Amino acid sequence: MPTLDDATRGRILFGGDYNPEQWPEETWKDDVRLMKEAGVTSVTLGVFSWSKIEPRPGAREFGWLDRLMDLMHDHGIGVVLATPTSSPPPWMGRLHPETLPRDENGQTEWWGSRQHFSHSSAVYRRYAAALTEDLAARYGTHPALTMWHINNEYCTPDWGDEAATTFRRWLQDRYGTLDALNTAWGTAFWSQGYGSWDEILPPRRAHYMKNPTHVLDFKRFTSDMLLECYRTERDIVRRHTPHIPVTTNFMPFWSGQDAWRWAAEEDLVSIDIYPDPKDPLGGQYNAMIGDMTRSQAGGGPWMLMEQAAGPVNWRGVNHPKPYGLNRLWSLQAVAHGADAVCYFQWRQSRQGAEKFHSGMVGHAGERGRTFREIKEIGAELALLGPQMTGARAHADVAILHDWHSWWAGEQEGRPSSLLQYPEIVRSWHRALWEGHLTAAFAHPAADLTPYRLVVVPHLYLLDDTSIDNLLAYVREGGTLVCGFLTGVADADDRVRPGGMDPRLRELFGIDLIHEWWPLDAGERTDCGEFHGTLWSEEIQAAPGAHTVAGYRGGELDGLPAVLRNGAAWYVSTLPEPAALRDLLGEAARDAGVRPVLDDLPTGVEAVRRGPLLFVLNHRREHTVVTVPGRHHDLLTGATVESSLRLGRYGAAVLKEAT
Numbered sequence: 001m002p003t004l005d006d007a008t009r010g011r012i013l014f015g016g017d018y019n020p021e022q023w024p025e026e027t028w029k030d031d032v033r034l035m036k037e038a039g040v041t042s043v044t045l046g047v048f049s050w051s052k053i054e055p056r057p058g059a060r061e062f063g064w065l066d067r068l069m070d071l072m073h074d075h076g077i078g079v080v081l082a083t084p085t086s087s088p089p090p091w092m093g094r095l096h097p098e099t100l101p102r103d104e105n106g107q108t109e110w111w112g113s114r115q116h117f118s119h120s121s122a123v124y125r126r127y128a129a130a131l132t133e134d135l136a137a138r139y140g141t142h143p144a145l146t147m148w149h150i151n152n153e154y155c156t157p158d159w160g161d162e163a164a165t166t167f168r169r170w171l172q173d174r175y176g177t178l179d180a181l182n183t184a185w186g187t188a189f190w191s192q193g194y195g196s197w198d199e200i201l202p203p204r205r206a207h208y209m210k211n212p213t214h215v216l217d218f219k220r221f222t223s224d225m226l227l228e229c230y231r232t233e234r235d236i237v238r239r240h241t242p243h244i245p246v247t248t249n250f251m252p253f254w255s256g257q258d259a260w261r262w263a264a265e266e267d268l269v270s271i272d273i274y275p276d277p278k279d280p281l282g283g284q285y286n287a288m289i290g291d292m293t294r295s296q297a298g299g300g301p302w303m304l305m306e307q308a309a310g311p312v313n314w315r316g317v318n319h320p321k322p323y324g325l326n327r328l329w330s331l332q333a334v335a336h337g338a339d340a341v342c343y344f345q346w347r348q349s350r351q352g353a354e355k356f357h358s359g360m361v362g363h364a365g366e367r368g369r370t371f372r373e374i375k376e377i378g379a380e381l382a383l384l385g386p387q388m389t390g391a392r393a394h395a396d397v398a399i400l401h402d403w404h405s406w407w408a409g410e411q412e413g414r415p416s417s418l419l420q421y422p423e424i425v426r427s428w429h430r431a432l433w434e435g436h437l438t439a440a441f442a443h444p445a446a447d448l449t450p451y452r453l454v455v456v457p458h459l460y461l462l463d464d465t466s467i468d469n470l471l472a473y474v475r476e477g478g479t480l481v482c483g484f485l486t487g488v489a490d491a492d493d494r495v496r497p498g499g500m501d502p503r504l505r506e507l508f509g510i511d512l513i514h515e516w517w518p519l520d521a522g523e524r525t526d527c528g529e530f531h532g533t534l535w536s537e538e539i540q541a542a543p544g545a546h547t548v549a550g551y552r553g554g555e556l557d558g559l560p561a562v563l564r565n566g567a568a569w570y571v572s573t574l575p576e577p578a579a580l581r582d583l584l585g586e587a588a589r590d591a592g593v594r595p596v597l598d599d600l601p602t603g604v605e606a607v608r609r610g611p612l613l614f615v616l617n618h619r620r621e622h623t624v625v626t627v628p629g630r631h632h633d634l635l636t637g638a639t640v641e642s643s644l645r646l647g648r649y650g651a652a653v654l655k656e657a658t
């Protein structure tokens with residue numbers, strides 16, 4: 001199978017989504033001139049071009065795209081060619097309204113925006129496949145083509161009639177018999193027993209709370225159906241060009257796709273990341289998504305398909321990036337494994353819904369500060385490419401994450417609606433990041449032997465295989481730190497005996513969990529050395545388990561908040577950030593895991609990728625970092641001996657001097 005290396009060929013890909021159909025052709029020449037100035041090596045064409053290519057059913061207007069492919073090739077710029085199937089033209093909705101998705105209230109999502117297709121529509125799929133076939137036939141041998149980009153951010157669920165039919169088919173494959181389905185869904189509750197497959201609907205709007213396993217299966221189904229759409233197009237382009245890598249861009253930490261499964265179907269993993277420039281922990285968010293994406297790529301390189309050169313336009317208030325931040329976050333992505341640093345989009349639009357979303361060339365044009373920074377970044381990435389493409393970043397710590405658990409855990413009728421799965425995971429990643437420990441992410445059933453320390457922020461649902469995996473990991477010498485409300489439900493979202501799997505309770509030294517005590521927003525619970533937030537538990541420890549921290553005062557006075565049983569830790573609350581950092585730091589030390597560098601100042605990140613050490617200052621203040629030994633800074637050419645001075649948002653990429 002081809003990989004990202006086949007597209008990068010020793011250079012870091014730099015560029016972005018290019019939507020030239022929004023501009024008169026005279027602009028294209030100017031675009032190319034500026035791309036060359038900026039060191040652009042890659043553009044993504046065609047993402048939203050369906051109505052331009054197929055203005056009428058069955059028509060093909062390829063002339064403009066032919067000219068663009070040639071233009072790019074003539075200037076040495078590679079093309080990531082998208083199948084434009086995420087936004088069907090208006091004629092499709094008008095002629096075939098069944099291609100439009102419906103929401104859970106039965107409302108149609110009309111054309112006039114984007115991503116308005118039903119994953120289950122046979123008509124949509126037929127048109128999408130025909131267009132993909134013709135694109136692949138026409139451009140498969142074009143020398144500019146470096147990669148296929150299928151669709152864009154697959155995300156649209158559908159509660160409509162055709163989706164109801166495919167949902168039943170999917171359920172028949174999963175359960176075989178109605179009896180099995182009724183058992184899995186627990187339909188004895190509230191008189192929900194199904195007597196015929198035709199009675200089953202997508203979980204549409206209902207009078208009161210819905211059956212949680214029904215909802216969980218619908219999320220699984222939606223991810224699988226979108227994946228089926230992806231696979232169909234992927235297989236078409238693969239047939240034409242088996243040597244060209246194929247990807248589809250994920251949204252970061254997005255709930256709608258089981259990205260572990262999806263990543264396994266891609267030749268390379270690509271992602272769109274938009275941290276908020278105003279977020280003081282934006283760098284941590286960027287690091288977390290980088291770690292997650294690298295892990296989906298099996299620890300190897302990945303592609304930053306989209307980021308913003310300045311502000312986005314979809315937050316309530318959209319902040320630009322202060323000088324230096326675009327460069328810092330771009331280098332940070334490379335540190336975390338990216339071999340491609342790309343943007344949405346090349347030239348900022350003058351019309352349409354995203355005209356206030358930044359571009360590499362903004363409304364201020366080539367004289368603008370944003371474009372000046374783009375040129376600086378392009379030049380630095382060109383320097384780094386030959387030194388590092390293909391290199392892997394190593395992590396001793398794994399954070400376990402699973403979409404099915406997220407889907408099951410965030411439903412109606414739960415003990416606390418304040419539990420936000422991504423926020424909890426982010427808190428744990430932040431604790432590791434602030435402790436200067438590089439983390440990977442892993443599925444709970446994955447091979448955990450490469451890691452000395454495994455942490456589980458919160459996995460409400462754990463299937464039997466995953467539980468066996470955790471037990472084996474500790475048995476074979478691993479250290480496990482586990483957050484609250486974990487191992488509660490089985491794969492059907494059925495509560496396990498005692499509210500937590502008995503084998504896990506034994507592992508952590510928990511005799512019984514009497515009750516969960518969720519905390520209110522802003523409430524803190526005293527745990528002696530620190531405060532807990534969000535959650536607490538009334539735990540009866542088993543003999544031999546060590547209470548690391550206990551609740552003080554209130555109903556839980558004297559009961560364990562953090563328990564330790566050998567190498568297995570259980571944390572029954574969400575400690576405040578510094579406390580969680582210290583706790584995971586202690587577990588890491590016990591497990592023999594060392595920070596990347598000792599004595600790093602707060603807000604400075606160090607990451608090793610292959611032979612290179614990235615040192616990144618996420619603060620506006622200057623800082624001095626101790627770096628033992630003698631290094632060359634690949635960005636400045638300077639020699640660094642034992643200490644390094646970094647300016648505001650400064651970065652250094654160090655290679656040991658020989």
Ligand code: GAL
Pocket residue numbers: 152153272274306312313344354357
């Ligand atoms: C992504 C999308 C792009 C653009 C961008 C704006 O979700 O793929 O087309 O909309 O966001 O931030």
